[in-house]
Amino acid sequence: MSILLKDVHKAFGSNRVLKGFSLEVQPGETLAIVGQSGTGKSVALKHVVGLLRPDSGEVWVDGKNVGDMDLEGLYEVRRNVGYVFQFAALFDSLTIGENVGLGLRRMPELTDEAISRRVRECLALVELEGYESRYPSQLSGGQKKRAGLARAIATRPEYLLYDEPTTGLDPVTTTVIDRLIIRTREELEVTSVVITHDMESAYRVADRVGMLHDGVIRFLGTPDEIQACPDPIVKGFIEGKPELLEGAG
Amino acid sequence: MRLNILLDPFRWLGRTAVDTAAQIGQWGGLGLQTLRGIQRVDIWGRLLLGQLAKIGVDSVPIALFIASFTGVVMALQASYTFTGAVPLYFVGTLVGKTMILELGPVLTGLALSGRVGANIAAELGTMRVTEQIDALETLAYDPVAYLVVPRVLAGLIMVPVVVILATAIGITAGWGTSLYLLDMSTPEFMKGLRLFFDDWDVKFAVIKSLSFGLTITSIGCFFGFTTRGGAEGVGLSTTRAVVVSSMVILVLDAFWAATLL
Numbered sequence: 461m462s463i464l465l466k467d468v469h470k471a472f473g474s475n476r477v478l479k480g481f482s483l484e485v486q487p488g489e490t491l492a493i494v495g496q497s498g499t500g501k502s503v504a505l506k507h508v509v510g511l512l513r514p515d516s517g518e519v520w521v522d523g524k525n526v527g528d529m530d531l532e533g534l535y536e537v538r539r540n541v542g543y544v545f546q547f548a549a550l551f552d553s554l555t556i557g558e559n560v561g562l563g564l565r566r567m568p569e570l571t572d573e574a575i576s577r578r579v580r581e582c583l584a585l586v587e588l589e590g591y592e593s594r595y596p597s598q599l600s601g602g603q604k605k606r607a608g609l610a611r612a613i614a615t616r617p618e619y620l621l622y623d624e625p626t627t628g629l630d631p632v633t634t635t636v637i638d639r640l641i642i643r644t645r646e647e648l649e650v651t652s653v654v655i656t657h658d659m660e661s662a663y664r665v666a667d668r669v670g671m672l673h674d675g676v677i678r679f680l681g682t683p684d685e686i687q688a689c690p691d692p693i694v695k696g697f698i699e700g701k702p703e704l705l706e707g708a709g
Numbered sequence: 710m711r712l713n714i715l716l717d718p719f720r721w722l723g724r725t726a727v728d729t730a731a732q733i734g735q736w737g738g739l740g741l742q743t744l745r746g747i748q749r750v751d752i753w754g755r756l757l758l759g760q761l762a763k764i765g766v767d768s769v770p771i772a773l774f775i776a777s778f779t780g781v782v783m784a785l786q787a788s789y790t791f792t793g794a795v796p797l798y799f800v801g802t803l804v805g806k807t808m809i810l811e812l813g814p815v816l817t818g819l820a821l822s823g824r825v826g827a828n829i830a831a832e833l834g835t836m837r838v839t840e841q842i843d844a845l846e847t848l849a850y851d852p853v854a855y856l857v858v859p860r861v862l863a864g865l866i867m868v869p870v871v872v873i874l875a876t877a878i879g880i881t882a883g884w885g886t887s888l889y890l891l892d893m894s895t896p897e898f899m900k901g902l903r904l905f906f907d908d909w910d911v912k913f914a915v916i917k918s919l920s921f922g923l924t925i926t927s928i929g930c931f932f933g934f935t936t937r938g939g940a941e942g943v944g945l946s947t948t949r950a951v952v953v954s955s956m957v958i959l960v961l962d963a964f965w966a967a968t969l970l
């Protein structure tokens with residue numbers, strides 16, 4: 461059981477973003493989705509947790525059809541999926557500790573004691589020990605992303621979705637986050653989807669890389685395969701050559 | 710071509726009417742979700758107290774400030790208008806009636822649509838554009854139960870309280886003015902105040918305030934929730950929340966006067 465999107469179409473008014481997007485994520489793998497900004501990577505990821513609903517097509521998570529599920533069912537699915545937002549999306553009015561613990565408060569079996577222990581564990585995992593009582597505004601960009609990751613893993617989900625976890629970070633912090641993604645996968649045995657437009661990051665963290673172009677997955681393969689891909693669109697993107705992209709149309 | 714230009718205003722009017730109708734529909738949808746969200750006491754229960762303080766207690770100074778000056782002006786203008794033709798104790802009647810029926814609720818309502826409505830729209834709008842509302846959803850929280858319900862409930866509870874306080878202070882200020890600037894005595898002012906007083910006036914003011922509390926918070930939440938597109942979008946939502954809720958307050962004010970008086 462894993463994540464499966466089948467022929468998903470999604471438009472906002474006249475802006476057709478996904479035009480038959482299909483993707484199957486294997487259990488336990490880390491799959492990176494790359495593509496130019498504005499092509500709909502975030503839109504595709506939001507379909508997985510039902511933040512957006514497909515106009516047509518199917519979205520399956522864990523053998524359940526998320527595409528037309530009611531809210532209660534969606535909350536069930538979401539408990540099992542951690543989502544790391546592009547700009548961390550921490551709640552400004554809550555401390556880092558409260559941010560990380562918020563999802564845990566929805567689990568009636570956990571006592572306050574157990575919650576604060578889990579919060580400390582998760583913060584330790586992302587190397588933010590002792591930051592519990594700080595507010596998001598007191599953290600740097602990289603620290604915020606790590607806190608966002610801690611919040612996503614706190615409920616011990618089986619799936620983790622990362623929306624551009626390293627965009628806008630310096631190379632050193634990027635490497636730190638990439639290592640965290642790899643370590644999280646090893647320690648929690650999760651299935652992950654990582655959106656990025658940093659090819660180095662994609663090669664480092666992912667088993668397979670898919671490229672989104674013009675509303676569909678244009679190419680899907682291992683890092684070695686994508687680097688050998690002769691398709692000018694793929695080549696143009698990963699080598700950063702816009703003239704190849706334009707020539708191919 | 711020429712005809713097109715002539716038709717433009719009508720087209721604009723048509724589009725605006727359609728947009729407005731759609732927004733009213735969406736606002737109603739949010740209202741239904743709010744009613745559903747009220748059942749999730751486990752989610753909003755812990756948050757209500759903070760909102761009561763923020764929406765209610767923090768609004769008291771501005772409301773009292775406005776009401777006390779209004780009370781002073783009302784007394785002075787009443788005595789100026791009466792110029793001996795009407796017994797001076799009618800100053801008490803005028804101050805009391807207008808503060809309770811009209812100025813207490815409406816001025817407080819307008820001030821709070823600026824203070825509370827703008828605050829809610831800006832806060833929720835920022836949460837929307839920074840994906841904090843999406844994040845709430847991924848953590849299996851119903852964002853309407855978490856964000857909208859405590860604010861709307863706090864508005865329903867606290868706006869009438871603030872209005873009653875403001876009205877009382879406004880009347881007190883009118884009384885003080887009569888005493889020190891108009892050479893009236895306390896019994897005279899009280900005589901005027903009691904003259905046409907009716908219990909129903911207070912009930913009327915409370916009904917009005919309840920509707921204003923609902924208007925300010927639900928419209929603030931609505932524009933916050935539907936914010937699009939970064940800092941500019943947040944600014945736009947904030948302005949709209951204030952303008953629309955002020956207009957709705959004035960319309961409701963006339964509606965209540967026409968139906969309940």
Ligand SMILES: Nc1ncnc2c1ncn2[C@@H]1O[C@H](COP(=O)(O)OP(=O)(O)O)[C@@H](O)[C@H]1O
Binds near residue numbers: 499
């Ligand atoms: N909620 C929305 N409403 C309207 N348009 C949207 C919405 N979300 C995304 N879009 C549009 O969808 C397109 C893809 O956006 P996005 O998925 O964020 O791109 P990216 O690949 O950079 O993550 C953009 O044109 C964006 O404007």
Ligand SMILES: [Mg+2]
Binds near residue numbers: 501502503623624
């Ligand atoms: Mg994106």
